[in-house]
Amino acid sequence: MSFxxxxxxxxxxxxxxxxxxxxxxxxxxxxxxxxxxxxRFSEKLCRDNGVICGQALMSLADTAMVFAISAAxxxxxxxxxxxQTIHFLRPATxxxxxxxxxxxxxxxxxxxxxxxxxxxDDERPVALVQTAYALLRENK
Numbered sequence: 001m002s003f004x005x006x007x008x009x010x011x012x013x014x015x016x017x018x019x020x021x022x023x024x025x026x027x028x029x030x031x032x033x034x035x036x037x038x039x040r041f042s043e044k045l046c047r048d049n050g051v052i053c054g055q056a057l058m059s060l061a062d063t064a065m066v067f068a069i070s071a072a073x074x075x076x077x078x079x080x081x082x083x084q085t086i087h088f089l090r091p092a093t094x095x096x097x098x099x100x101x102x103x104x105x106x107x108x109x110x111x112x113x114x115x116x117x118x119x120x121d122d123e124r125p126v127a128l129v130q131t132a133y134a135l136l137r138e139n140k
Contacts, residue, residue, distance in 0.1 A: 065113045
């Protein structure tokens with residue numbers, strides 16, 4: 001199986017909660033090695049002074065990892081977040097954001113990954129995220 005950009009775009013519109021869909025995310029690229037999501041700037045994502053809130057960045061990272069795990073597996077797998085640790089390194093103010101998610105280790109029941117979040121115009125990370133997911137495969 002192959003989990004490509006078309007499959008990822010379809011998944012983005014069908015599996016995620018409506019409020020996640022309202023983040024206006026798009027798939028920049030996807031491969032078995034990584035998934036890159038784009039979050040367009042909107043005032044609705046901001047705290048005061050145009051700073052994008054941490055909750056939006058955490059949601060972006062969580063969503064990006066679903067795509068990275070699916071791409072590594074070759075298809076969408078039902079999963080649930082077990083742990084997500086984020087380190088905010090600098091503010092992102094009035095700018096589009098990219099999240100690059102990579103699977104570090106994928107087992108039968110668990111997947112571990114990392115996400116680097118940056119602005120579209122600067123390679124320096126805004127946040128670094130470590131994640132763990134339970135894979136909800138059917139027992140056979």
